[in-house]
Amino acid sequence: MAAPLAAEASSLKLGYYKKTCRGWENVVKYHVAKAIKANRGVGAALVRLIFHDCFVRGCDASVLLDPTPWNPHTEKTAPINIGLAGFELIDEIKAALEERCPGTVSCSDIVVFAARDASSLLSNGHVHFDPPAGRLDGTVSLAADAQRDLPDSTFTIGELIRNFRRKNFTIEELVILSGAHAVGVGHCSSFRGRLTAPPSQIVPEYRNLLSAKCAAGPDPVVPNNVRDENPAAVAASFPSFVKKLRKFSFLDNSYYHNNQARIVTFNSDWQLLTEKEARGHVKEYADNGTLWDEDFSEALVKLSKLPMPPHSKGEIRKHCRVVNDHY
Numbered sequence: 001m002a003a004p005l006a007a008e009a010s011s012l013k014l015g016y017y018k019k020t021c022r023g024w025e026n027v028v029k030y031h032v033a034k035a036i037k038a039n040r041g042v043g044a045a046l047v048r049l050i051f052h053d054c055f056v057r058g059c060d061a062s063v064l065l066d067p068t069p070w071n072p073h074t075e076k077t078a079p080i081n082i083g084l085a086g087f088e089l090i091d092e093i094k095a096a097l098e099e100r101c102p103g104t105v106s107c108s109d110i111v112v113f114a115a116r117d118a119s120s121l122l123s124n125g126h127v128h129f130d131p132p133a134g135r136l137d138g139t140v141s142l143a144a145d146a147q148r149d150l151p152d153s154t155f156t157i158g159e160l161i162r163n164f165r166r167k168n169f170t171i172e173e174l175v176i177l178s179g180a181h182a183v184g185v186g187h188c189s190s191f192r193g194r195l196t197a198p199p200s201q202i203v204p205e206y207r208n209l210l211s212a213k214c215a216a217g218p219d220p221v222v223p224n225n226v227r228d229e230n231p232a233a234v235a236a237s238f239p240s241f242v243k244k245l246r247k248f249s250f251l252d253n254s255y256y257h258n259n260q261a262r263i264v265t266f267n268s269d270w271q272l273l274t275e276k277e278a279r280g281h282v283k284e285y286a287d288n289g290t291l292w293d294e295d296f297s298e299a300l301v302k303l304s305k306l307p308m309p310p311h312s313k314g315e316i317r318k319h320c321r322v323v324n325d326h327y
């Protein structure tokens with residue numbers, strides 16, 4: 001078995017697999033496009049997955065490891081990772097790549113490039129970037145690390161800023177990356193406190209809409225972007241919004257318009273309006289969608305370069321859910 005390698009961020013480069021796995025990017029793109037065509041929700045899951053992987057021990061696919069008897073509390077079991085999805089699609093891509101070039105492409109590179117393709121497809125090509133490759137897969141995955149490093153939706157603006165600063169991300173980048181909440185879904189338990197928040201924080205019609213949907217079961221999911229809601233629910237609680245509904249979810253700067261209008265789900269979204277610099281950037285990106293497309297692309301590249309902790313060992317996993325030692 002190949003010995004684990006030292007993981008150094010500096011070894012990332014563009015075209016890393018040019019000689020060892022020609023065409024690998026097309027394999028990723030093919031599978032991501034097929035999955036999104038069947039269900040755009042998978043695209044949102046991939047955009048979240050890169051964040052939840054890279055913010056915890058760097059981009060090392062530690063979020064993909066399944067719990068086992070010898071490590072029962074991997075990152076994906078952490079409460080903060082509620083609703084995380086896309087794992088089957090990553091498995092499918094990995095299997096296709098193992099067939100093409102065995103033992104060559106890391107799961108962490110797959111996570112990054114799948115998120116790249118998902119954000120491009122969900123934005124109709126407006127979000128586009130070329131990340132370097134050459135990441136290694138980590139062998140450590142602990143729920144406690146995810147709980148410590150990922151921001152919670154109940155955080156105040158101060159907590160959000162500190163959380164991002166710890167990873168060397170600015171207030172502006174916090175605002176830029178939060179724009180990903182233009183797509184996807186959230187569980188009611190992730191915004192329970194918003195159902196009783198005052199109108200200065202959330203438009204009462206939208207709050208009623210969320211309350212009605214959340215009454216439907218123990219912990220249902222609702223779209224993050226009211227634009228993606230089903231028309232009947234919006235007609236019942238928030239009729240003035242019916243004309244803004246879209247046929248399919250789209251990744252654009254609508255999050256900033258919604259935020260200014262106080263129609264976003266999470267407390268952490270609203271919190272961006274409570275600090276001067278963050279509020280200024282919310283306005284800036286509401287006013288300039290093209291700028292957001294570009295800045296979001298850049299911020300995702302920066303996210304994709306977050307390194308593993310110093311002196312960590314990495315490997316190219318054979319299967320993304322399990323470290324090679326136990327495969």
Ligand code: HEM
Nearest residue numbers: 044045048051083151152153177180184185186187190268
């Ligand atoms: C700023 C701090 C952030 C907080 C507090 C936060 C919190 C959350 C929460 C609570 C959910 C819903 C989970 C659930 O209940 O199922 C969610 C969903 C999501 N988040 Fe974030 N998030 C943050 C930043 C980000 C960033 C930086 C990205 C990506 C760049 C991102 C992308 C997403 C996406 C795409 C979804 C929907 C996922 C799906 O539909 O499968 N979030 N986020």
